[in-house]
Amino acid sequence: MIKEDLIYEILSVVExxxxxxxxxxxxxxxxxxxDKNSRLVGKVLSMAEYYGRYPCHRVVNHAGRTAPGWREQRLLLEDEGVEFRKNGCVDMKRFQWNA
Known part of the structure; x- marks a missing residue:
């Protein structure tokens, strides 16, 4: 079971x-x-709707690939001006957030 404080810590970064x-x-x-818990982040984001509204569509894998089975993710990103390469992945060099 994932502790709620960890869930909100992840979601606050996504926000x-x-x-x-x-x-x-x-x-x-x-x-x-x-550092080694990227899968945990994915798990939390898959449950984010139970905790409020967060811009989870802005999270992709390290190569810029969108979440499998979530077709709307690309449309949401394109609506924000994020561009995709010919291979269907986000251009991470241009659009990755420098936090």
Whole structure:
């Protein structure tokens, strides 16, 4: 079971990602001092709707790949001006959040 204070710590970082930028799961894990817990970040984000409204669409994997099965994620990012490379991944060099 994941403690609520950890959940809110992760979600508070996600809340800080500016519009038009993305962060990776690993980047968020590093920002909370849990370098090796990127999967934990993903697990928390999959439950985020139970804790309020957070811009979880701004979190992608390290290569810029969107979450499998969440087709709307790309549309939400494109609406914010995030561009994708030909391979379907976010251009991380241009759009990664420098926290």
């Amino acid at each position: 800080e990602i500016p519009e038009g930028r993305v962060a990776s799961y690993g980047q968020i894990a590093r920002l909370i001092g849990r």
